[in-house]
């Protein structure tokens with residue numbers, strides 16, 4: 001259950017090849033038609049099923065990379081277990097092309113999951129978001145494949161601004177959770193899913209829920225979650241943040257951000273949603289004034305550091321976030337990163353200036 005591909009292979013081609021073999025390559029994201037395996041590995045891309053399958057790192061068994069001096073490191077392992085010395089592939093996963101150029105990789109495949117259950121739930125508080133996550137993890141086990149949460153700020157904005165979208169609920173709620181499970185037995189999976197949501201409704205953990213009855217319903221629910229792509233042109237200029245922290249820290253974090261920004265700016269829009277099951281929040285913040293963006297970023301990244309969170313959950317550091325890396329990494333970690341870079345790329349010819357400055 002492995003697939004070997006060249007670094008320039010688009011994600012969609014890999015997914016289709018796995019499907020043609022009756023198997024599943026579970027990495028999926030909006031850029032599937034254009035993004036390539038080398039870029040996915042270099043950025044350790046996340047996507048929509050991290051809660052179940054992990055990030056790209058968890059899906060790479062082996063790889064081949066070329067070092068700055070031309071040495072080809074062929075580490076095309078195909079086994080799940082291999083503790084023979086250092087796991088050298090990790091030098092090239094998530095390091096944004098700064099330590100070597102990935103040329104091929106061996107990927108891990110999984111059995112296909114033909115049954116899917118999807119629901120959109122409304123919640124009164126973040127404590128309920130956490131309680132529902134735990135209940136779904138307990139009752140649905142490994143089959144929980146997405147737990148996406150939208151704050152009302154985001155949900156209401158998308159419904160109001162994207163013409164084709166309608167809320168399935170008659171009134172608004174503080175929080176919304178899009179939950180999805182994938183399994184192998186449709187009847188059994190549906191029964192367990194409905195029972196889990198039914199008991200959450202009875203105990204008051206969720207206020208209301210709509211279970212998708214068709215593929216069209218599934219697409220409608222995801223269109224609300226993915227509506228950000230449609231509203232960003234109208235939000236410009238905005239600060240886009242992709243941060244992570246423990247789930248229990250999330251409500252305090254969002255509250256503190258709102259307070260800190262309100263103290264500095266008159267008019268502020270802060271749209272919050274995220275892969276909460278993966279500890280990941282996305283914030284789109286705007287005052288409508290381009291020159292405010294740096295101050296907004298400084299404020300949010302500083303608070304992220306105070307919560308011992310990460311200034312980059314899945315989009316990497318590149319050059320734009322390099323100045324904020326110290327909020328999430330200590331001096332010793334940063335120095336080890338520099339030492340690795342100096343050792344493997346002393347002349348700085350591989351994506352110089354990204355992630356760290358040597």
Ligand SMILES: Cc1cc2nc3c(=O)[nH]c(=O)nc-3n(C[C@H](O)[C@H](O)[C@H](O)COP(=O)(O)OP(=O)(O)OC[C@H]3O[C@@H](n4cnc5c(N)ncnc54)[C@H](O)[C@@H]3O)c2cc1C
Pocket residue numbers: 007028029030031034035036037038039040041042043044045046047048096097098100101102103314315351
């Ligand atoms: C619509 C959309 C939705 C997205 N959704 C998600 C999401 O849900 N989760 C998520 O994590 N990301 C998401 N992304 C970002 C996504 O992770 C990246 O676009 C993708 O992983 C990078 O692949 P790419 O081929 O586009 O790489 P590029 O953008 O070309 O490169 C990315 C980085 O990798 C380096 N690189 C590229 N190829 C190699 C190689 N062979 N060896 C070494 N370094 C290399 C480049 O130098 C660059 O630093 C999304 C992007 C888009 C456009």
